[in-house]
Amino acid sequence: MAGCTDLYVALNFGTLTGTKFLDLWPLERLKKINVKGDVLEIGALATYSDVIASRKAHKWLPMLIDAARQIGGPQIQNRGTIGGNVANASPAGDSLPVLAAADATVVLRNATDLRRVKLSEFYTGYRKTVRRPDELILAIEVPKQTGKQWFRKVGTRAAQAISKIVMAAVRDERPRVAIGSVAPTVVRVPRTEAALAKGSIEDAAATLAEEITPIDDVRSTADYRRTVTVNLLRRFWADTA
Amino acid sequence: MLSGVPRVKLTLNGAEVDVDAHPMKRLLDVLREDLQLTGTKEGCGEGECGACTVLVDGRPVCACLVPWAQVEGTEVTTIEGLGDRHPLQQAFMDEVGAQCGICTPGMILAAIALGPKPSLQDIKIGLAGNLCRCTGYEAIYRAIQRVSA
Numbered sequence: 001m002a003g004c005t006d007l008y009v010a011l012n013f014g015t016l017t018g019t020k021f022l023d024l025w026p027l028e029r030l031k032k033i034n035v036k037g038d039v040l041e042i043g044a045l046a047t048y049s050d051v052i053a054s055r056k057a058h059k060w061l062p063m064l065i066d067a068a069r070q071i072g073g074p075q076i077q078n079r080g081t082i083g084g085n086v087a088n089a090s091p092a093g094d095s096l097p098v099l100a101a102a103d104a105t106v107v108l109r110n111a112t113d114l115r116r117v118k119l120s121e122f123y124t125g126y127r128k129t130v131r132r133p134d135e136l137i138l139a140i141e142v143p144k145q146t147g148k149q150w151f152r153k154v155g156t157r158a159a160q161a162i163s164k165i166v167m168a169a170v171r172d173e174r175p176r177v178a179i180g181s182v183a184p185t186v187v188r189v190p191r192t193e194a195a196l197a198k199g200s201i202e203d204a205a206a207t208l209a210e211e212i213t214p215i216d217d218v219r220s221t222a223d224y225r226r227t228v229t230v231n232l233l234r235r236f237w238a239d240t241a
Numbered sequence: 242m243l244s245g246v247p248r249v250k251l252t253l254n255g256a257e258v259d260v261d262a263h264p265m266k267r268l269l270d271v272l273r274e275d276l277q278l279t280g281t282k283e284g285c286g287e288g289e290c291g292a293c294t295v296l297v298d299g300r301p302v303c304a305c306l307v308p309w310a311q312v313e314g315t316e317v318t319t320i321e322g323l324g325d326r327h328p329l330q331q332a333f334m335d336e337v338g339a340q341c342g343i344c345t346p347g348m349i350l351a352a353i354a355l356g357p358k359p360s361l362q363d364i365k366i367g368l369a370g371n372l373c374r375c376t377g378y379e380a381i382y383r384a385i386q387r388v389s390a
Contacts, residue, residue: 001308008267008306009287021265025311049300073370074351075294075303159369160289 001025002045003079005072006088030083030138033057039105039141044083048095049074051082061102061142063149063168067094070153073160083137086119089127089185094153096186097168100178101149105141110134116141123185147172148240152232156219164220167232171240173197177233182214182225192233201237205230249313254322264310269293271309272319280320280346284372291371294347295319301354301370318353320346328388329353338384340375347371348381358389 001007002024010016024030030045033054040060042051048068051057058065071077071094085095086106096119104119108131119140122129131137150169155161166180175196180186189211195204214225250259253276262271272278272295284292286305293304296318323330329349332338339345348371355367364385373381 004306004308004311005288005303008308011265012267012286012305023264023308023310026313072288073291074354074367075291075301075306075370076288078297078300078302079306160372 002084003047003081005076005080006084006090024136035060036141038144040144041107042082042140042142044086044137044139045081046083047079047081048072048077052077061098061145061149063101063151063170064095064098066151067098067153067166067168070094070155070159076160082140086122086140087129087131087137089123089129091126091184091186092163092166092181093186094163094166094180097166097178097180098151099140099142100186100188101168101170101176102142102145103176104143106131106137107139107141108132108135109138110136114138120188126184145170147175150236150240152235154228154232162219165214165225165229165232167229167236169233169236169240171196171236177208177236179212179229181220182212182229187212196237201234204237205233208233249309251312251314252316254318260309262309264308266309267305268295268307268309268312268317269304272304278319278321282343282346284343284347289372290344291347291351291368292344294350294371296350296354299354301351303370318350320349323349323353327353329384332384332387333381336380336384336387338376338381344371344373344375348373352385352388355385359385361386 001021030043032043033046033056034041035056048071051068052065082095085093099119105116106119106122108115117130148171153163153166155163163181169177175193177193178188191211192204192208195207209226209230214222216222248259248261260275262275272281281295281304282292284290288303288306294301295304297315329352351368351371355363364382
């Protein structure tokens with residue numbers, strides 16, 4: 001357990017059945033945010049407040065700052081961690097589209113091995129990851145970014161809201177778009193990205209409407225999500241022109 | 242109570258405390274039940290309302306989401322730590338920033354974390370994790386601005 005902002009909700013509701021917990025909070029070394037060669041290494045225990053306060057993160061990955069500022073409110077930002085967001089594997093996790101669009105890598109360690117898994121390969125299904133039970137997420141590595149970064153979270157309020165749709169995107173010769181809350185996991189949209197690379201927003205918009213598979217749930221409808229996601233794509237393209 | 246589990250030691254409202262509580266017990270419950278500090282309220286139990294806001298090392302957190310073990314070695318401030326004489330407490334009364342009062346302890350502690358002379362925008366962002374069902378927030382913002390003036 002780290003920031004406990006998801007864990008204790010389940011614990012309080014009685015839906016968490018585990019009885020043994022390992023407290024990671026004291027592992028100060030895992031809170032650091034540093035540039036190591038050509039990657040930004042975000043320690044798994046870096047809180048959203050740590051990210052917001054990090055000049056390196058501001059310079060390297062401003063769309064992560066945008067995301068961190070829109071998660072919960074100050075109380076949640078002071079405790080919730082990037083590693084926790086990644087491990088929790090919610091399809092609505094707000095940092096996940098940022099990390100997916102940035103081609104980030106998850107660094108995992110157990111007693112014997114260290115391995116790296118691309119974030120785009122980390123999720124296998126709804127709340128399912130390739131993390132083994134004896135593995136700890138040490139850090140998220142983000143390669144140096146080019147182009148313009150863009151982030152938008154659509155929710156009922158500007159704070160304390162789980163997203164209806166959340167999108168992060170990067171515009172350069174290789175456009176990248178990642179979206180949350182429209183599938184069981186965070187997704188990239190390669191066919192839409194290919195259409196954007198050709199410069200056609202109309203083709204990309206039409207492709208995107210087919211490429212995502214949103215559902216109706218307590219927060220929104222498939223129809224709303226499809227419509228608004230395409231609107232967000234157009235907004236991204238216009239904002240970064 | 243629990244053999245082999247080290248007791249959590251911390252500074253609470255300026256004084257050292259050493260309370261024997263389960264490490265996974267919510268900070269909110271240790272404060273209210275073990276320490277009889279009932280100024281910190283439970284509004285939702287899921288970190289959405291901010292009524293249980295306390296300061297840990299000067300930063301606002303939801304006490305319903307903090308395990309007792311994690312405040313080891315920290316400085317925790319609750320509304321009781323302000324001693325009824327804090328300018329914000331007076332300002333909340335003067336501006337009628339409290340009606341039912343359930344959000345008020347959390348609001349005041351979140352406001353303290355803003356530091357001196359916050360802009361209205363700073364206040365709105367800094368209090369984004371604190372919900373009020375009674376006042377419509379304007380009187381709360383006026384109270385905070387009154388202290389910073």
